[in-house]
Amino acid sequence: MKEIKNVVILGGGTAGWLAAYILSDFFYSNKLNTNVKIIESSKIPTIGVGEGTTSIFYEFLKKYNLDESDFLKETKATLKFGIVHKDWKELGYTYYGPIDDPQLIAPKNKPENFEYLKAYAVAAGRPVSEIHLHTMLMQNKKVPYTFKNNNLELISPFYYAYHFDNSQVASYLNKRSKNIEIIDDIYTSSTQNADGTITSLCFESGLELDVDLVIDCSGFKKLIIGDVFKTKWISYQDNLPVNRAMPFFLDIKEENYINYTLAWAQKYGWMWQIPTQERIGAGYVYCDQFISPDQAQEEIEKVLGHKIEPRRDIKFNSGRLEKYWVKNCLAIGLSSGFLEPLEATSIHSTLIQIILFATEYLKKEMDFNNEELISNFNNRIGRQFDDFKTFLNMHYVSKRRDSKFWQYVADECISEETKKFISLWQDELPSLDHFDDYLSGLPHVQSQLYYPVVDGLGLLSKESAREQMSKYDLRSTSRKYYNDFSDKFNEIIKDSLTHSQFINLSVNS
Numbered sequence: 001m002k003e004i005k006n007v008v009i010l011g012g013g014t015a016g017w018l019a020a021y022i023l024s025d026f027f028y029s030n031k032l033n034t035n036v037k038i039i040e041s042s043k044i045p046t047i048g049v050g051e052g053t054t055s056i057f058y059e060f061l062k063k064y065n066l067d068e069s070d071f072l073k074e075t076k077a078t079l080k081f082g083i084v085h086k087d088w089k090e091l092g093y094t095y096y097g098p099i100d101d102p103q104l105i106a107p108k109n110k111p112e113n114f115e116y117l118k119a120y121a122v123a124a125g126r127p128v129s130e131i132h133l134h135t136m137l138m139q140n141k142k143v144p145y146t147f148k149n150n151n152l153e154l155i156s157p158f159y160y161a162y163h164f165d166n167s168q169v170a171s172y173l174n175k176r177s178k179n180i181e182i183i184d185d186i187y188t189s190s191t192q193n194a195d196g197t198i199t200s201l202c203f204e205s206g207l208e209l210d211v212d213l214v215i216d217c218s219g220f221k222k223l224i225i226g227d228v229f230k231t232k233w234i235s236y237q238d239n240l241p242v243n244r245a246m247p248f249f250l251d252i253k254e255e256n257y258i259n260y261t262l263a264w265a266q267k268y269g270w271m272w273q274i275p276t277q278e279r280i281g282a283g284y285v286y287c288d289q290f291i292s293p294d295q296a297q298e299e300i301e302k303v304l305g306h307k308i309e310p311r312r313d314i315k316f317n318s319g320r321l322e323k324y325w326v327k328n329c330l331a332i333g334l335s336s337g338f339l340e341p342l343e344a345t346s347i348h349s350t351l352i353q354i355i356l357f358a359t360e361y362l363k364k365e366m367d368f369n370n371e372e373l374i375s376n377f378n379n380r381i382g383r384q385f386d387d388f389k390t391f392l393n394m395h396y397v398s399k400r401r402d403s404k405f406w407q408y409v410a411d412e413c414i415s416e417e418t419k420k421f422i423s424l425w426q427d428e429l430p431s432l433d434h435f436d437d438y439l440s441g442l443p444h445v446q447s448q449l450y451y452p453v454v455d456g457l458g459l460l461s462k463e464s465a466r467e468q469m470s471k472y473d474l475r476s477t478s479r480k481y482y483n484d485f486s487d488k489f490n491e492i493i494k495d496s497l498t499h500s501q502f503i504n505l506s507v508n509s
Contacts, residue, residue: 001365011217012040015333017173037181051166052344055159073507076277077164081134087265090399095456098134100158113432120478122465128455133489142496216331225331232322239415240318247283248308257499267403320385328368390417
């Protein structure tokens, strides 16, 4: 058993700072005299891109008593209530992907995992997203806050998420950090003992740090988990066909901020647009098997109707590591895996990885040769990535055939797991029963996320929905609560501030 006295996080950025907060909180809460150091070199610039989160980031701010107004002011963040998917099913068709779930606050009925509000929508031929408060907020560019007695008051039962520039978030967390030592240096090498455990990290300045636990947050470089431990990479390229990203900025021209991520399918991939307070972080994610970077830029400029200035062009390979925890090294964030930047999977999976490690595996003393324990963690995180891959792959089940890319997607890219879900959900609607809780209750891809997507793509059966509603005798109950929620949410919309009003009140208070 090895007592954990020195923890070094290699790499700042969002992943590194999230890890630093969660780990330092663990050691402080358990009254352990453990040093947490983060290596963040000022010589390595952070390329800020527009990034979206899931609602787990809202919970992170609350847990660590980070004031939301302060966060919005310093990071220029905006609120996010979901994703608008444009031209994915077919050209000219848009569907909403809200991140709230009205079924969570609906009265329970048997069977408990039958999501009758969504089933009612499918049976009636209505969009599932219609009964979501967050869809109404996105359509009206509002946030569920009122301003009374000189205070902002939340009037929604649901959490929301954020849009921000990732470099500004890392800087914000740096300024607010406690019990974390920051070292400005560049890693050069490491030393290991006979069993392969990392004993120290060496740096450009000549500094050598003793380590008991290393958190590899070095991004695509994978300086420890890849270079030292030679961990195998499992590619998802067969099912997630895009492999290049061209980020750029757009000016904000509207008087009121949008409160959603726009995911706009193009002829050879898709474009994201993420609003912050100062600009829109945008980018084209495409497949270079069919077009070059110059052609990609030309395509986007034609769609937008004006020139853009690409900040860089990044080539990537969607996939994950075979192992995330090797000996006394844990890789999180981009060091552990990368899926195309759709549905805010990156920051969400980073938080889940480090929260799971800290709550179920991290101890005062650890045996880094306990392969059974380490394999258990690795299998759970591997499955998380695999499930995200299937979820993202589902987005590509499209009617589009207007380019060689979309023809290739239809012929070659749809996975067997995706096809199994499509087949299953023709006979019965998505249910929590179709997903295992292998992350001990931590939020992950389940029916809540799938419903708006598979419904928006036209993959659910109205006839099956009606059969299930009849089987469980829930038609009248569903109609009642559907209408009740609709009325309640419309009242919230009437009382809600616009997104711009909320931002102005938050940052100027």
